[in-house]
Amino acid sequence: xxxxxxxLLFGILRxxxxxxxxxxLAISLGVIGVVNFAHxxxxxxxxxxxxxxxxxxxxxxGLGPEVSPLVIVLGIPLSAIVLFALxxxxxxxxxxxxxxxxxxxxxxxxxxxxxLVQNLAVIVLSPQALDANLGxxxxxxxxxxxxxxxxxxxxxxVSMALVVGVYALLARSQLGKQMRAVAxxxxxxxxxxxxxxxxxxxxxxxxxxxxxxAGVMYVFQTQVSPFLGLATxxxxxxxxxxxxxxxxxxVLWASLLLGIAEQLVSQYVPGGAALxxxxxxxxxxxVLVVRPGxxxxxxx
Amino acid sequence: MRRELAAWxxxxxxxxxxxxxxxxxxxxxxxxxxxxLMFMALALSWDVVARxxxxxxxxxxxxxxxxYTVALGHKYAALHPLLGLPLAALAxxxxxxxxxxxxxxxxxIYFAIATLAFAEVLRTVALQLPDLTGGPVGISMPPLFDGDxxxxxxLAIAIFVAALALSLGVRHSxxxxxxxxxxxxxxxxxxMGVNVVRTKVLTFTASAVVATLAGAFYMPFITHTDPHDAxxxxxxxxxxxxxxxxxxxxxxxxxxxxxxxRAFEEYLRVTPPWKEGYQxxxxxxxxxAVLFIPRGVLGLVxxxxxxxxxLLGRRPRGSVPGTPSGPRS
Numbered sequence: 086x087x088x089x090x091x092x093l094l095f096g097i098l099r100x101x102x103x104x105x106x107x108x109x110l111a112i113s114l115g116v117i118g119v120v121n122f123a124h125x126x127x128x129x130x131x132x133x134x135x136x137x138x139x140x141x142x143x144x145x146x147g148l149g150p151e152v153s154p155l156v157i158v159l160g161i162p163l164s165a166i167v168l169f170a171l172x173x174x175x176x177x178x179x180x181x182x183x184x185x186x187x188x189x190x191x192x193x194x195x196x197x198x199x200x201l202v203q204n205l206a207v208i209v210l211s212p213q214a215l216d217a218n219l220g221x222x223x224x225x226x227x228x229x230x231x232x233x234x235x236x237x238x239x240x241x242x243v244s245m246a247l248v249v250g251v252y253a254l255l256a257r258s259q260l261g262k263q264m265r266a267v268a269x270x271x272x273x274x275x276x277x278x279x280x281x282x283x284x285x286x287x288x289x290x291x292x293x294x295x296x297x298x299a300g301v302m303y304v305f306q307t308q309v310s311p312f313l314g315l316a317t318x319x320x321x322x323x324x325x326x327x328x329x330x331x332x333x334x335x336v337l338w339a340s341l342l343l344g345i346a347e348q349l350v351s352q353y354v355p356g357g358a359a360l361x362x363x364x365x366x367x368x369x370x371x372v373l374v375v376r377p378g379x380x381x382x383x384x385x
Numbered sequence: 386m387r388r389e390l391a392a393w394x395x396x397x398x399x400x401x402x403x404x405x406x407x408x409x410x411x412x413x414x415x416x417x418x419x420x421x422l423m424f425m426a427l428a429l430s431w432d433v434v435a436r437x438x439x440x441x442x443x444x445x446x447x448x449x450x451x452x453y454t455v456a457l458g459h460k461y462a463a464l465h466p467l468l469g470l471p472l473a474a475l476a477x478x479x480x481x482x483x484x485x486x487x488x489x490x491x492x493x494i495y496f497a498i499a500t501l502a503f504a505e506v507l508r509t510v511a512l513q514l515p516d517l518t519g520g521p522v523g524i525s526m527p528p529l530f531d532g533d534x535x536x537x538x539x540l541a542i543a544i545f546v547a548a549l550a551l552s553l554g555v556r557h558s559x560x561x562x563x564x565x566x567x568x569x570x571x572x573x574x575x576x577m578g579v580n581v582v583r584t585k586v587l588t589f590t591a592s593a594v595v596a597t598l599a600g601a602f603y604m605p606f607i608t609h610t611d612p613h614d615a616x617x618x619x620x621x622x623x624x625x626x627x628x629x630x631x632x633x634x635x636x637x638x639x640x641x642x643x644x645x646x647r648a649f650e651e652y653l654r655v656t657p658p659w660k661e662g663y664q665x666x667x668x669x670x671x672x673x674a675v676l677f678i679p680r681g682v683l684g685l686v687x688x689x690x691x692x693x694x695x696l697l698g699r700r701p702r703g704s705v706p707g708t709p710s711g712p713r714s
Contacts (some may be wrong), residue, residue, distance in 0.1 A: 188494065198668065256704065
């Protein structure tokens, strides 16, 4: 039976988008120390941007179902830029004034933002779910003994490219080093002359840009609706907890673990669909019981 | 303190006398009054957890747990809804203990994340076990007191009094000092001899029991629920936005916030363009209050009309939102 390789492959493919969604969350947690409950809502906004681009390209411009690559190539930079700017604005006007205050206030603020953005989407964009008729969603590509849709493959490849790109940025670039320095020791970073506020602002912008990019890729996976955010953020949370709060580099393998585990459970456990949807919680709970620091030592 | 208790006693007398004023025969107004008291209990219970500096996003989930416990008790054991109340309280206490012991040892972030995840997972469980819970179709039971909304109003008052007792009890006992110290700085509180984890777990458990009772009241009152209704995140949002708007860490604040915002919500829900998106107002209220009016409406009253404010209770002293807390652990 080909089931096992197929299951593993689907699990791996699933994890790409998880990693991309969770990495932004991990950056705002690791670098700024703020839990962004609104992260999923920004994924949702990115998905709408991607969807509208698809509508524009296939409607007025009259391109057929072969718009898929264009939606990715144009949509990701567009969505990332828009959300980067939005993220800097949100940070400057709402989060920065709260940085010295207690954690409860910061969490309340981002939770309030989540409620605000989600319901604004319900009012302005209607609660109706939208479905992009992208040809890639169902076109099959044979990979060895199994076959996958172009959409899954693209979502995985693009997500991985972006995640690896961000890792390279964090590891090598001046800005990335500054971010890691600020994450490790805010005061120390200040002492050596890093403009901490600026680094925070850019980190939050980057976090939202990643959410926006992930949103565009969700157009290939699922329907777009104002309620996309909650489902996304819970899985992203479980990945971040599994990796260890603020451990940016652990996000990748934690996503792999969740993706594969979900696929295995829904394939091999009778009635596994229910268990699959609750798996993220079991992971959070189990990690908190067994090793609250995440499975590897956090160094964020 | 004595004046504050007298003010609450007077408030309770007024509330209890309300059905006599003629609205007792208006079924719609009595519905609003019942639901208002239920939400007051929910808001008061959430605020008690916030006093320890913790963000609970599970109060809506405990509400749903209470609703389902009563409904399942009726379905499988023909349990009277009034007997379902203690059963629901027990279920809420056990679940809160387990959740609290695991998550409250850690940073507040973990607790907030785990409570949000918990709420979602309860909904998933209720949806995916149709044989037990009725699945997406939901579950029904006969109306409380044969639909007598005045009678159920007095049951709602009883649950509100339980919430009030919890809120005032924490405020006017030694627990107040422990809770306030924990909010200011957990490390310092521990050094001063406060058992931080135990205080947080017990506070959360007591609070969750009240939230569960509110849900246990709601189920036979409304007679039908389903997983999306019972575990709707909007109730967790309500539980926290009412205290934030009214005034955090107080008893009058959550009550005041519930009256104002619930009344406003009734209007928004039937008025385009808000309708399903009415919670956008709550999102805005949270953001604005956290940024600009951290003490809520009550804080404004106490600042600009100190005499009226004194009746509503003392200002929460010591660390308030807006003052820097110690180093983040």
